[in-house]
Amino acid sequence: MTLWDYAELKLERGAQAHFALAKGLAARAPDGALIGQFSPQIGFASDEAVVLSRGPGLAEILPPGAPVVARKLTRLTPTIRPRENETLAPGGIYVHRWFTIDRPALAEFVSLSGQAWPDFERLFDARIFGLFSADESDLDRRDGARRLLLLTRYGSHDVWEKSRDPSTEAMQIFQKRQQHTRTTVARSSLLVTS
DSSP: OOOEEEEEEEEOSSTHHHHHHHHHHHHHOOTTTEEEEEEEOSSSOTTEEEEEEESSOHHHHSOSSTTEEEEEEEEEEESSOSOTTOOOOSSSEEEEEEEEEEGGGHHHHHHHHHHHHHHHHHHSSEEEEEEEEEOOOHHHHHHTEEEEEEEEEESOHHHHHHTTOTTSHHHHHHHHHHTTEEEEEEEEEEEEOO
16 A cells, blocks of 8 residues: 655745745656645645655655755555545645544544545535545554544635535534544645646
8 A cells, every 4th residue: 555645844934935845846756756735725824835745755855945944744544545546636725634533443434434425525516535544653552542634625615614514414424423533623725736
């Protein structure tokens, strides 16, 4: 199974840092390795960026020094998505939703997610790109927890808001999933395209 890397970056001040990062990534990334660069919307600071790559080695792809001031890398393992060779669609917003769940509930959490997605994607201009399990940290092991990243494309923030409708079959399944969730946080972003 292919491992993925997720880098949370702090950049130099100013919007030009996002463009400099994109230029640096384009020059350094081998074909097919870089999946996406995301710029901040709601929940991210203006000097934050996220980069997602297929396969380990993102540390070597990231430009050294400016515009990157600090970085945090997380190794991810895909669950039932993304599908092989799947790419990110341009436009809309991408929501990065992190879950911390009870470790024994991992399989059920993933299964419930997969059960809800067909109804969810049929009803809304939304597409689940991937549900990833993060490598366990020492703290995760000590606390009996697992962390997962759900990356979803929505047509807009308005679509995200409408998709919270509790009467849908998908949301009823998501409520079952919530029983295994300790905490969750969602932040929205734009996909940086060249």
